[in-house]
Amino acid sequence: MKxxxxxxxxxxxxxxxxxxxxxxRETILNNxxxxxxxxxxxxxxxxxxxxxxxxxxxxxxxxxxLPFLNIASQKNFxxxxxxxxxxSPELLRWFTTEFPKYSKSKLDMGKSxxxxxxxxxxxxxxxxxxxxxxxxxxxxxxxxSKFVK
Numbered sequence: 001m002k003x004x005x006x007x008x009x010x011x012x013x014x015x016x017x018x019x020x021x022x023x024x025r026e027t028i029l030n031n032x033x034x035x036x037x038x039x040x041x042x043x044x045x046x047x048x049x050x051x052x053x054x055x056x057x058x059x060x061x062x063x064x065x066l067p068f069l070n071i072a073s074q075k076n077f078x079x080x081x082x083x084x085x086x087x088s089p090e091l092l093r094w095f096t097t098e099f100p101k102y103s104k105s106k107l108d109m110g111k112s113x114x115x116x117x118x119x120x121x122x123x124x125x126x127x128x129x130x131x132x133x134x135x136x137x138x139x140x141x142x143x144x145s146k147f148v149k
Contacts, residue, residue, distance in 0.1 A: 006038060006045050017073045020119035021045075024071050024078065024127065031128040035136040036068060044072035044081070049136050059148050068139050069131070077108075077115040078122065084134040086112035087142040095130055102126040 004012075010021050025045060029038065036047045041064075048065035051057050058064040070081040085092045099107045102123035108115040116122045134142075 004040065006040060009040065009045060013073050016119055017078065020078055020116075020122060021071065021073055023124060024080070024122060027124045027128050028069065028071070028131050031131040032069070033132065033135045037065070039065070041065075041067055041070055044070040044079075046070045049140060053136060054140055056148075066140070066143060068134075074115075077117045078119060080114045080116070080127065081112050082114065082130065083112050084139055084142065085109075085114075085130075087139075087146045088134070091130075091133060094133070095126075098126055098129070099123070 006025070010018055010025070013021060025038075028047060032047055035049070035053055037050045039046050039048060041048055046067055047069040048067050050065045051063075054066050056062060056066075058066050068083050070079075072079045072081070085095055096107060102125060103121055105118065105121045108117065
């Protein structure tokens with residue numbers, strides 16, 4: 001899957017995953033604050049702060065744009081990786097409190113990874129709200145305070 005674009009990534013998925021990923025992508029694109037850019041990032045669909053807005057780039061590889069959010073179809077689930085949840089305890093608290101209001105399934109997550117094992121149980125309205133909550137400037141401030149040494 002090297003050197004593919006976002007549409008090609010989605011096109012190669014199974015139909016059930018394709019529908020869910022398209023809806024997830026649409027939810028993100030319709031709600032993410034301006035200045036984030038969609039691209040392929042680490043083999044996933046990514047939403048990043050472009051180098052033109054944050055020339056320092058990602059501390060692990062400054063040539064790369066600053067990652068913020070990724071979505072991916074993994075073997076056993078669809079994953080949403082949200083670095084704002086990882087970097088902001090307030091946002092994490094908000095999300096974990098809101099999740100049961102939108103989903104009957106148990107929240108399955110790691111530090112930044114939210115896993116959806118059943119594609120028909122992805123809480124798209126909650127994802128829309130989550131995506132709206134952090135601007136590029138908000139994310140850069142958190143990133144610089146927590147991750148840049």
